[in-house]
Amino acid sequence: MATSFDTTLNTLGITRTSAAAATTTTKSSSSLGQSDFLKLMTAQMQNQDPFNPVDNTQMVAQMAQISTTSGISEMNTTLKAMADKLGVTSTSDALSYVGKTVLTEGSTAYGRSAGGIAGSVELAGAATDVNVTISDANGAVLKTMSLGKQAAGTIGYDWDGKDTAGADAGSGxxxxxxxxxxxxxxxxxTSLVWAPVQSVSTTTGAAVLTLPGxxxxxxxxxxxxx
Structure with missing residues (x-):
């Protein structure tokens, strides 16, 4: 059933739409700004029936609705500006990664200048026996290290670069x-390995690091x- 508010909108040539419909229409045809509201309120008061004036409660509800809509719009604008700022900060931080080493999930690692590699194991639960097996590029096992009993979480390890016979395994x-x-x-x-950051890409909006291997x-x- 149409209200006096809807009638006034029709008089001004404005069609009020539901929240769901508003998402598929343009802002100019489905939303009211502060100036629109003042114009509407003035016209509504001028055209109201003197024997049946607009109810005060209804008028307050309409004002609250416009105020809430305006507030949400301003909040969305602020949040977008904050998101853009955070995106720039993340990109700046990512660019500073170049030349550094990072720890991330992976199964390929290159030897350090001093020989060997360091890494970590991420355990989903407590374990009575944890093993790390290191193989060469051809798949031949070089060394298997037992980390023993471990609690859930991240456990670090360090391999000196020597195979089971004590020979230098090279740089990987x-x-x-x-x-x-x-x-x-x-x-x-989950295997976590250290790798040097070669470059950073931000073409997709999110920072992506290029790591050897x-x-x-x-x-x-x-x-x-x-």
Whole structure:
């Protein structure tokens, strides 16, 4: 049933739409600004029936509705500006990664200048036995290290670059595989490796790091910066 508010809108040539419909129409045809509201209120008071004036409660409700809509619009504008600012900050931070090493999920690692590699194992639960196996580029196992019993969380390890016979394994690339068991039951384990940041791309809006052996990795996937 049409109200006096709707009638006044029709008199002014304005069609009020529902919230759902407003999302598919343009702002100029579906929303009212402060100047529109003042014009509407003046016309409504001029055209009201003197024997049946607009109810004060209804007028207050209309004013509150316009105020709320205006406030939401201003809030959305502010939030967008904040999001844009945060995006610029994230990009600036990502660019500072170039030349540094980062810890991220992966199974390929290159040897350090001093030899060997360092990495971590991310455990989804407690384990009674955690093993890290390092192989060469051809898949031959060089070393298997036992980290023993570990609680859930991240555990670091360091390999000196020597194979089981004590020979220097070279600079890699090496393949890292992790395995965790809890009394014979497999526990979720993720391999984390250190890698130098070669370059940063922000063409998609989000910062993406290029890491040797790992390819493109989003900055949000970085666990630690060395």
């Amino acid at each position: 690339p090496f393949t890292v595989a992790v395995n965790a068991q809890s009394n014979g039951t497999t526990v979720g384990a 790992l390819g493109e990795v989003p900055a949000t996937a970085i666990r630690q910066i060395g």
